[in-house]
Amino acid sequence: MRPLDPRLLKYASATRGTLAAGALLAVLRTACVVAFSWLVTDVIVRAIAGEDLGSLGGTLLLLAGAVAARGLLLWATDAVAARGGARAVGQLRERLTAAIGKLGPGWVARRSSGDVTLVAGHGMEALEGYFAGYLPQLVATAVATPLLVLTIGWADLTSGIVLLVTLPLIPVFMVLVGWATQAAQKRQWRALSTLSSGFLDVVAGLSTLKLFGRQHRQEARIREVSDQYRVHTMKVLRMSFLSGFVLELVASLSVAVIAVTIGLRLLGGSLDLSVGLFVLLLAPEAFLPLRNVGASYHAAAEGMEAADRAFAVIEAADGVAEPVAAPGAPAGDGLVFEQVNVGYDGRTVVDGFTADVPPGVLAVLRAPSGAGKSSLVGAALGFVPAEGRILAGGRADADGRRGAIAWAGQRPGLVAGSIADNVALGDPAPDGAAVAEALRDAAVGELDPATELGAGGTGLSGGQAQRVAVARALYRLRTHGCRVLILDEPTSALDAATERRLLASVKRVAEQGAAVLVVSHRDAAAEAADRVIAVEAEEVSRVR
Structure with missing residues (x-):
């Protein structure tokens, strides 16, 4: 699955506004993070130098303002993602239903009604997790991570170099785990589609089954398909927990490497305390967006699988050319x-x-x-x-x-x-x-x-x-x-x-x-x- 499918921008125009607003909010949140780290560093360094609480009052007020601003921006990010996601999902569902209408009853008759319903219903609902969780983190990674790396490199070139070397390890592990997750997600979706279609078929034919006394035989089949879906769902969850552990481990080790280098240079006197403390506070924030992307990827995978199927239907409808009338005058109203x-x-x-x-x-x-x-x-x-x-x-x-x-x-x-x-x-x-x-x-x-x-x-x-x-x-x-x-x-x-x-x-x-x-x-x-x-x-x- 691509991080951002360009077809979303084409078929759900609200995605563009959500991305733009998310990018602006990500810049503001990054500014708050940098300000917070700098203010905390300033307060600690000045307190160690012996300044009293009265002289630190102004800085503490600014620090409280930075904390409040960051919290407000986080709330705004969630609100924009939820509302923009709802609009985008609504637009995509509208395009999907219009495409099904254009393809017509003949196309629907050749497919499982349960599968079509699953994509338009549960699948579109699952896509809301992509907009509410995954997409904001993806935008934050694209915006905040480069800004934080540049800020750390400007403050301490050595830490910036270490960060550039260790930071790519997270995307590498994300790709490796993502491939396995995508394959498992496809199997889970197929199992869910089979379960949905089978259950609808049983319900539709229940009167006939009861007439011939065969209704109980379907219990075993539904139980078997339900168990298959449970197994595939648990595999996806295991991969989700595994990937979360891997990402946390890599991020923690990377931050530890930066902390060790800063500690050694502080002991050697080659690095100022204010610089070292400022970099230490920013380093975890540089890894945080990538870690959040990895954690939210699994929640979004099901929705993107459904979106991919919806795109296939929409593109099939787009490929149906409108009949072109041959030249001639209209022949009345018949x-x-x-x-x-x-x-x-x-x-x-x-x-x-x-x-x-x-x-x-x-x-x-x-x-x-x-x-x-x-x-x-x-x-x-x-x-x-x-x-x-x-x-x-x-x-x-x-x-x-x-x-x-x-x-x-x-x-x-x-x-x-x-x-x-x-x-x-x-x-x-x-x-x-x-x-x-x-x-x-x-x-x-x-x-x-x-x-x-x-x-x-x-x-x-x-x-x-x-x-x-x-x-x-x-x-x-x-x-x-x-x-x-x-x-x-x-x-x-x-x-x-x-x-x-x-x-x-x-x-x-x-x-x-x-x-x-x-x-x-x-x-x-x-x-x-x-x-x-x-x-x-x-x-x-x-x-x-």
């Missing part, structure tokens, strides 16, 4: 595909797809499984890279298309909360009447909007969850002024009667002026459609 190509890993999934769904039309897209139906929906939403021209509501850019589309995917994507919260998801001021209307039009009006759901929408049947997702799309269509409605397999879990009710509602939505595209292989959907877009697999999916 949904338009013109020569659209979609591919993954060098394989073309959709090749040269062209279709037009004008306002007021209910169109059904029919194609065999694997022919790219969901890929076309993802391309329309801007979640899947595509070539060609896609328009939604007259907009060609991905953000503009997403703003014009109300969408319900194959997975309901419900969250813990009330049904009303799920229907009005993301709306800061939900409209209760619109929620109830959307539920009725989605053929699920019998549900109470106040009913609380568990994680993933537990408490509803598969068909009910599917229709609540459709209600969410209808709510968005009406309250956000969307011009296009896309439903991906909305009736796959419904019986024939409920399917007819839902399709009738969707038909009315189209008649009210929306461009509606339903992706479905069901005959009932095709019969209700104004336009059927039927694509053969060999026409849509070809391997180049």
Whole structure:
């Protein structure tokens, strides 16, 4: 792990202000340390010379002021680091969630939800330790240590040379211990990720496990993974204590070498007491920032491992190019595909797809499984890279298309909360009447909007969850002024009667002026459609 990852400055601009403020405070604290050491030296030397307490009063007041100023600066450093760190972590979490949104549901579906949640949640929280503990010490090392070395060298050249020879030993040991710590931290993070994902999978499938009487078999697995995480955590702690011991030992021996040389020269009369005492007071302070960096490194390692994973997600999103519309005039407020190509890993999934769904039309897209139906929906939403021209509501850019589309995917994507919260998801001021209307039009009006759901929408049947997702799309269509409605397999879990009710509602939505595209292989959907877009697999999916 690099001491300061430059990507932090790029993705969390608050880091720059935190660094600047920390550097200024480090200079002021160093000045207080030098003043404190000089004042203490002056008081001791003058007291040994026989001066009374009255004559030392002014110096003692200055000494008390230096102590108070140093304490105030330490408090200010902690406050700046905590507040700046909170802002930086917030910015990084915002960039992470925006990147996940840009990569889209397809990217999330190919990864463990537990791992993504772990990075965005616990990982970002662990990064606060980096800003609150490690970063201030790193800045202090970069600023205070050179200033103190120069001050000691100016006061006593011999001690300065000894300091320059012994000081690099601490970074050398820090690097050696840091390599081992980084490897152990990666293993600990993998164990935590495995534990998190496994536990979430067990919770999600607990009803199925209980149904078949296999819930108790998961206890051993969770216990085993938890024990692995405990073992890796204890290894990291052992390395932390070991590195702390090594750094303290090296620093103590280095200060002892300086003290011995000063003592011998004082006995020989070649060094003045005031100079020797001043250097002795400053020498431990020169090593202190490096020792603190080593001690706080381990607390920051977990957060930086999470940050590294967050950077990978953000950079992956940055690498997704926005689709560029081919030249041509906008084609109204409907949904338009013109020569659209979609591919993954060098394989073309959709090749040269062209279709037009004008306002007021209910169109059904029919194609065999694997022919790219969901890929076309993802391309329309801007979640899947595509070539060609896609328009939604007259907009060609991905953000503009997403703003014009109300969408319900194959997975309901419900969250813990009330049904009303799920229907009005993301709306800061939900409209209760619109929620109830959307539920009725989605053929699920019998549900109470106040009913609380568990994680993933537990408490509803598969068909009910599917229709609540459709209600969410209808709510968005009406309250956000969307011009296009896309439903991906909305009736796959419904019986024939409920399917007819839902399709009738969707038909009315189209008649009210929306461009509606339903992706479905069901005959009932095709019969209700104004336009059927039927694509053969060999026409849509070809391997180049």
